[in-house]
Amino acid sequence: MGVVRKRSKVALVFRYVLVGIILFWALFMIYWGVVTSLKPPAETFTVTGLSVPFVQFRPTLENWRTELSVRESRMALLNSVVVAIFATLIAMALGVPAGYALARFKFRRIRNRDLTIWYLSQRVLPPVVVVIPFFLIMRTLRLLDTRLALILVNATFTLPFAVVITRQAFQELPVELEEAAAVDGCSEFTAFWKIALPLAAPTIVAVVAICVAFTWNEFLFALSLTSLRAKTFPVYLAGAEDTRGVQFWFMATRAILALGLPVVLAVAIQKYIVRGLTFGAVKG
Amino acid sequence: MKRKRIKYFFLFPSIFWVLAFTIFPLVYSLGLTLFRVRLGKPARFVGLANFARILSDYKMWNSLRITLVYVAVTVTLQVILGLLIALLFHQEIKGKSLFRALLILPIFCTPVAVGYLGLTVFYEEGGPINSILMSFFGTKIPWLSNPFWAWVAILLLDIWQWTPFCFLVILAGLQSLPEEIYDAAYLDSSSEWEIFRKITFPMVQPVIVIVLLLRLIESFKIFDVVYSLTGGGPGTSTEVYSLFTYRTGLKFFDFGYASVLGYLLLAMVSVAVNIFFRRIREVYG
Numbered sequence: 001m002g003v004v005r006k007r008s009k010v011a012l013v014f015r016y017v018l019v020g021i022i023l024f025w026a027l028f029m030i031y032w033g034v035v036t037s038l039k040p041p042a043e044t045f046t047v048t049g050l051s052v053p054f055v056q057f058r059p060t061l062e063n064w065r066t067e068l069s070v071r072e073s074r075m076a077l078l079n080s081v082v083v084a085i086f087a088t089l090i091a092m093a094l095g096v097p098a099g100y101a102l103a104r105f106k107f108r109r110i111r112n113r114d115l116t117i118w119y120l121s122q123r124v125l126p127p128v129v130v131v132i133p134f135f136l137i138m139r140t141l142r143l144l145d146t147r148l149a150l151i152l153v154n155a156t157f158t159l160p161f162a163v164v165i166t167r168q169a170f171q172e173l174p175v176e177l178e179e180a181a182a183v184d185g186c187s188e189f190t191a192f193w194k195i196a197l198p199l200a201a202p203t204i205v206a207v208v209a210i211c212v213a214f215t216w217n218e219f220l221f222a223l224s225l226t227s228l229r230a231k232t233f234p235v236y237l238a239g240a241e242d243t244r245g246v247q248f249w250f251m252a253t254r255a256i257l258a259l260g261l262p263v264v265l266a267v268a269i270q271k272y273i274v275r276g277l278t279f280g281a282v283k284g
Numbered sequence: 285m286k287r288k289r290i291k292y293f294f295l296f297p298s299i300f301w302v303l304a305f306t307i308f309p310l311v312y313s314l315g316l317t318l319f320r321v322r323l324g325k326p327a328r329f330v331g332l333a334n335f336a337r338i339l340s341d342y343k344m345w346n347s348l349r350i351t352l353v354y355v356a357v358t359v360t361l362q363v364i365l366g367l368l369i370a371l372l373f374h375q376e377i378k379g380k381s382l383f384r385a386l387l388i389l390p391i392f393c394t395p396v397a398v399g400y401l402g403l404t405v406f407y408e409e410g411g412p413i414n415s416i417l418m419s420f421f422g423t424k425i426p427w428l429s430n431p432f433w434a435w436v437a438i439l440l441l442d443i444w445q446w447t448p449f450c451f452l453v454i455l456a457g458l459q460s461l462p463e464e465i466y467d468a469a470y471l472d473s474s475s476e477w478e479i480f481r482k483i484t485f486p487m488v489q490p491v492i493v494i495v496l497l498l499r500l501i502e503s504f505k506i507f508d509v510v511y512s513l514t515g516g517g518p519g520t521s522t523e524v525y526s527l528f529t530y531r532t533g534l535k536f537f538d539f540g541y542a543s544v545l546g547y548l549l550l551a552m553v554s555v556a557v558n559i560f561f562r563r564i565r566e567v568y569g
Binding site: 019098102 | 290291297298306312369383389390393401402403409411452453457491495498512542549550557565567
């Protein structure tokens with residue numbers, strides 16, 4: 001705020017105390033997961049209080065080593081990576097040109113705004129509505145328990161991000177550059193590929209990160225369409241608990257392993273999160 | 285701009301994709317609603333019988349009630365808390381950008397993983413929350429064995445994950461407000477509360493509406509956290525609508541009825557979203 005007002009010391013201290021409490025609340029679960037994954041199993045619930053590593057117990061990477069040596073675990077990680085990469089590639093290949101078309105050309109029969117909202121409505125659709133037809137269709141196509149099925153589904157559900165967010169990015173680019181290129185005899189496609197696309201690169205990187213994170217986190221379809229070979233990491237995480245009672249140390253290790261990548265992506269693109277997750281409705 | 289053929293080349297692949305992978309499954313599902321379909325048996329046409337089943341299905345009404353209450357409570361709390369924290373952060377705070385970056389972390393966390401982290405945090409015999417309660421108050425909460433507390437646990441996880449999102453967006457809205465207005469207001473020496481009520485809130489309200497809409501849409505989808513934290517239990521006390529539909533379709537393979545359930549959910553979400561439709565059109569105009 002522009003105006004500096006006089007405040008009592010008490011109010012100022014109170015402000016920082018509040019910020020501290022909020023940060024503690026927001027980070028506690030992640031902290032607890034990390035700490036639990038570093039404890040020797042026998043000490044999972046014997047160390048009291050905040051369980052500060054090095055102070056209250058001696059951290060070990062044993063749980064991580066064991067977890068990563070499980071073949072099924074590595075397989076699930078690989079599946080998650082492959083599905084996220086290819087689903088994102090498809091979503092971008094389809095979505096970025098569509099976003100460009102909606103930003104630069106005028107559509108008459110169905111207007112640009114209505115087309116944009118049509119793409120957006122995909123995000124309104126609760127996944128559980130189409131999970132049954134997808135299951136039956138994939139069964140007919142013999143695609144159950146394949147990565148391909150998950151790639152197709154996730155590309156579909158992340159497409160709105162690619163279309164709507166890049167549309168806004170292209171709208172904000174000055175059109176003059178592309179017009180000048182057209183005067184120089186550049187084709188429409190070259191103007192898109194050589195001029196608009198590089199200028200929109202930061203937004204496109206952010207959209208890629210969002211698509212990867214959403215695909216990585218997706219659970220319902222992965223649970224419904226895979227059973228063995230194509231299991232993604234979240235499904236593996238959900239299936240691992242019953243084997244020998246609840247083993248909190250492994251559960252925490254897997255949970256942190258699962259959320260590590262999307263959390264890193266979130267930090268990397270934090271400037272674009274507001275814009276991205278509100279589909280450009282709010283500019284961050 | 286000139287009319288260009290190339291625009292269709294840009295747009296059509298994605299339109300065909302949506303037609304193939306969203307519209308077609310939806311139509312397919314609509315067809316399923318009229319049949320009694322079971323694995324291994326031929327589908328039998330039953331007309332509207334699947335729709336009639338809704339009326340007498342107390343389990344459906346149970347999950348619907350849980351979900352509606354859940355959506356109302358969680359969205360309200362997230363938006364109010366998000367607004368309050370945004371107002372706090374809109375003041376002068378040293379290290380603000382670092383704190384803000386830390387607060388973002390929950391948003392992208394894998395929801396299933398959040399559920400399992402919740403399982404360790406809410407663990408009744410010696411989990412961190414109960415052991416703190418034990419040492420301070422000499423009591424513990426039956427987080428996952430009591431229907432009410434299980435519900436509270438899910439609520440807490442969802443609030444944990446999504447309040448930061450509400451906070452972040454509302455803060456962006458607050459920071460885009462012109463400062464001059466405040467200068468004038470302070471000269472008038474209005475009280476803080478009055479400035480909030482008469483200036484800040486009305487101006488940031490469009491942003492709050494967007495946040496409300498987005499959270500409303502997402503909350504109806506709730507599945508992952510419930511699946512991993514309580515599995516719908518104890519009993520069916522936290523079996524939210526998506527979980528009930530999923531089980532009807534893919535555990536009991538009652539595809540026709542599950543499709544009816546799906547369409548009912550879609551209808552409810554559409555009604556909820558339609559309230560905001562004018563606002564949506566303004567944004568993308």
